[in-house]
Every structure is written in C-alpha cells, then in structure tokens.
Amino acid sequence: MFKKDHILILILIIIILAISIAIISMPHVDNTVSPKNTSSTTEIIANDTVGTVKVIRNIGNPNSKKIAYVVGVHPLENETHKTLLKLLPALTDLNYCYDIYVINVTKDIGHYGDGYSDNSPGRQNGQNLAYKYVYPQIADGDYELAVDIHSNVGAYEYKTFVFSPVKESLSGEYAKKIADGCENISYYVPESTTSGPFLTVPLNENGVPAFYFEEYSFAPQGEKDSHMLELIHAIDNLELK
Numbered sequence: 001m002f003k004k005d006h007i008l009i010l011i012l013i014i015i016i017l018a019i020s021i022a023i024i025s026m027p028h029v030d031n032t033v034s035p036k037n038t039s040s041t042t043e044i045i046a047n048d049t050v051g052t053v054k055v056i057r058n059i060g061n062p063n064s065k066k067i068a069y070v071v072g073v074h075p076l077e078n079e080t081h082k083t084l085l086k087l088l089p090a091l092t093d094l095n096y097c098y099d100i101y102v103i104n105v106t107k108d109i110g111h112y113g114d115g116y117s118d119n120s121p122g123r124q125n126g127q128n129l130a131y132k133y134v135y136p137q138i139a140d141g142d143y144e145l146a147v148d149i150h151s152n153v154g155a156y157e158y159k160t161f162v163f164s165p166v167k168e169s170l171s172g173e174y175a176k177k178i179a180d181g182c183e184n185i186s187y188y189v190p191e192s193t194t195s196g197p198f199l200t201v202p203l204n205e206n207g208v209p210a211f212y213f214e215e216y217s218f219a220p221q222g223e224k225d226s227h228m229l230e231l232i233h234a235i236d237n238l239e240l241k
C-alpha cells in the first residue's frame with residue numbers, strides 16, 4: 001500500500017514536469033503591435049557613428065503608387081514619429097504603398113527644457129543622416145511623394161500644419177489640398193526651416209514632391225493620434241499627378 005502511494009506520487013510528479021516543459025517550450029507569442037500587412041519588410045540601410053537608418057517597406061497596397069514617409073530627422077520630436085510608426089503599419093485597406101524611413105539618432109539627442117531644444121547637435125546629426133542615406137534612396141526610389149514628419153514647441157502661428165519649403169511646387173499644391181480636407185491641419189509656411197536643405201528641398205528639386213507635417217510636441221497623445229490619422233487618410237486619398 002505504501003509503495004503504491006509512492007508510485008502514484010512519482011507519476012504525478014512526472015506529469016507535472018511534462019506539462020511544465022511543454023508550457024516553457026511553447027513558441028513565444030509576441031504581444032507587440034505588428035503590421036497587419038504581412039508583406040512589409042524592415043531593412044537597416046545605415047549604421048553610422050551618430051545613428052542608424054532603417055526602412056519599413058511595402059505598407060498598404062504593394063501594387064500601387066509609392067509614397068515615402070520620413071521620421072527622426074530631429075530626434076527630440078520622437079513622440080510624433082512614434083505616433084506614425086504605431087498607426088500607419090496597423091492600417092488595412094490603404095490605397096497607396098508606403099515606405100517609412102526611420103532615422104534613429106544615437107549621438108547628442110539632447111532634451112527639452114535644457115535650452116538645447118532648438119540647436120542641440122542631435123538635430124544636425126539627424127539632418128546629416130537624412131541627406132546621406134535617406135535623400136538618395138527616395139530620389140532614386142520611384143516615389144510619387146515624400147512626407148517629412150516633425151513637431152514643434154508651439155512658437156509658430158499654428159501648431160499642427162503642413163507646408164512645402166519650395167514655393168509654387170507640386171508638393172505645395174498637395175500640402176494645401178491636405179490642409180483643405182483636414183479640420184485640424186492648417187497650411188502654414190514658417191519663415192525658415194533648418195532641415196529643408198538636407199531632405200525636402202533637394203527632393204523637390206530632383207523630381208520628388210516633398211512636404212512637411214508639423215505636430216505640436218506637447219499635444220496629448222490622443223490628439224497626436226487623431227491628427228496623424230487625419231493626415232494619413234488625407235494623403236491616402238490624394239489624387240497624385
């Protein structure tokens with residue numbers, strides 16, 4: 001009787017062990033949001049001393065016209081960049097095909113409130129990465145449009161706006177149409193931009209219409225989300241020339 005109990009306990013231990021091993025060796029389920037479009041791919045295109053650049057390709061309709069988004073030119077504006085990265089790849093039924101160029105500055109990012117918000121060296125590092133790695137790929141990448149995503153600390157007349165750095169351009173026409181169709185996005189051209197010469201200006205001059213989207217850096221996340229969705233859908237319904 002005593003021995004029988006021992007065998008029973010042994011069997012129980014073996015069963016518990018077997019179940020534990022089965023649970024541990026189950027495939028790991030990734031709970032992070034993953035792109036709904038399974039044909040999208042991510043490629044690292046630069047590994048520089050001041051940062052990296054990757055591109056997420058083929059979001060949306062891979063058989064359609066191509067549009068490029070760029071995030072990360074100014075590293076401090078990353079809350080707005082993350083908003084695009086969260087929302088765009090998760091959307092289904094997009095009309096166009098999107099690539100997102102993601103610049104990740106790792107050197108001298110700076111931070112708000114230390115007086116460096118406007119001239120931290122990280123801004124120039126991002127601009128240099130944009131010019132060196134992103135500009136040539138978009139210029140030669142068969143894109144109909146490029147959109148450079150930024151945010152601002154509220155020093156402009158408008159907080160959420162689009163604009164082209166090049167007057168009387170197709171990109172300006174596109175940006176005005178976007179603003180016309182979006183309740184919360186204005187068309188407003190600031191007097192100057194620091195990043196224009198490193199990406200949007202040369203793109204416009206070399207056949208790829210390119211405009212800016214500016215969001216207010218300190219807008220609540222819910223507003224950032226809804227503004228970004230307005231932008232994404234307006235661009236997706238833009239009649240491309």
Ligand SMILES: [Zn+2]
Binds near residue numbers: 073195
């Ligand atoms: Zn910026």
